[in-house]
Amino acid sequence: MTITQLQYVLAVAEHQNFTKAAQKVFVTQPTLSMQIQKLEDELQVQIFDRRKKPIQLTETGRKIVVQARNIVNESDRIQDIVDQQKGFIGGAFRLGIIPTVMPTLLPMFLNNFIKKYPKVKLKIEELNTEAIIERLKEGHLDAAIAATPLELEGIKEQVLYYEPFVAYIPKGHRLDSEEKLDVESLDLDDMLLLEDGHCFKDGIINLCKASKNSDADRFQLESGSFETLIKLADEGLGMTLLPYLHTLDINEAGKKNLKMFKEPVPAREVSLIYNKSELKMQIIEALRTSISGVIKGAIAFQNVKIISPLSPKKNTNEKAGL
Known part of the structure; x- marks a missing residue:
């Protein structure tokens, strides 16, 4: 059994197709098929059910894939150890960011980050929280920026702001x-809300559930962007809630329609999240430092109440003096 064979198994499990998997790992399809067959013969089990289209994992195959992912991740840690020892910060790094954070946070730190760490090859994807969690667990993302707390097994959270x-x-x-x-x-x-799939919408619903007006099944309109919600509000169709950073780019006329909450101000917690295996921690720490450095000048609120994107019970958690 080799690490390479396990990488081939993970590629087929992801793409459910031997040809696409071979392209992913840069080998010919016969080479990949032969190595997987060799592994199955050695283990005396069938990992894939080749009769089904697309190719499916067998029951045993599903368990093998979970363990294979752990083994491949741990093997990657060896290079991580060497890189950290040398003080090297570089290589490919896949970062997911939720849609309600991407347009405001990314321009604040990206330019400085890539200038400071030119050897890091960032691949950034805009993904909702559900997709981020799935890709982190499957090893297709190295880290992500999302609203927390999520409190998921195997996922670590490092609060950014x-x-x-x-x-x-x-x-x-x-x-x-x-x-x-x-x-x-x-x-x-x-209330004008973002469409389903946005955790910011879930946070608003949780916020309202904590108040006397808690009928979460009745709202007028949903949209995919804050800009659209603002325009709809200007047309007299209701009000909306925005993340603070998004309000910094609103024009002067629009700023007159902004209102803050009484303290403790309801807020969302935004964190850098990553797998508990802590691969590429030197890059994760570089990201955290870069973001923390720019965000302190933009957000200076001292008394906030964290609203969870997942559970109303989190509404009771207060963060003071932040």
Whole structure:
């Protein structure tokens, strides 16, 4: 049994096709098939059911893939140890970022990061939280930036910053005259939300569930972008909530419609998340340092309440003096 054979097995398990898997690992299809067959003969088990289209893992094959992924990850750690010992920060690094963080955070740190660490070859993907978790567990991402807490087995979370929720309330709205908002004033009936799949939407619903207006099944409109939500609000179709960093680029007219919440300000926790195997930690730490360096100047709120994207019970967790 070799590491290379296990890498071939993982490629076929991912692509469910021998030809595509061979292309992925840069060998010919006959070479890949022969090595996998050799492994199956050695183990005296069938890893793949080749009769099905697309190719499927057998019950035993599924267990082997889980262990193979662990072994391949651990073998990669040897190079990590060498790189860290040499102080080398470089190589390919796959980073996932959720859509509600990508457009605001990425421009803040990316240029400085690639100049400071030119040997790191970043591949950045915009993915929702569900896709990020799946790809992290399967080893297709090295790290990700997402709203937390997620509290998932095998995934570590390193908090980057706490980002307050800001209300966008157009003229003539029932809350227009309020200087600062109470969470209890929110009502999902006139709330414009992002479409399903965005964890920021889930955080808003959890926030509203904590208030007296907790009917999460009634809302008017959903959209895929904050820009659209703002335009809909300006048309008198309701109000919306925005992440604080997104409000920095709103035009002066739009800024007049922004309202902060009373303390403790509801906020989301944004973290760098990665597999517990801690591969490529030198790059992860470089990312954390780069982001922390720029974010401190942008967010300076002292008393916030963290709203979880997953469970309303997290609404009781307060972070003070941050």
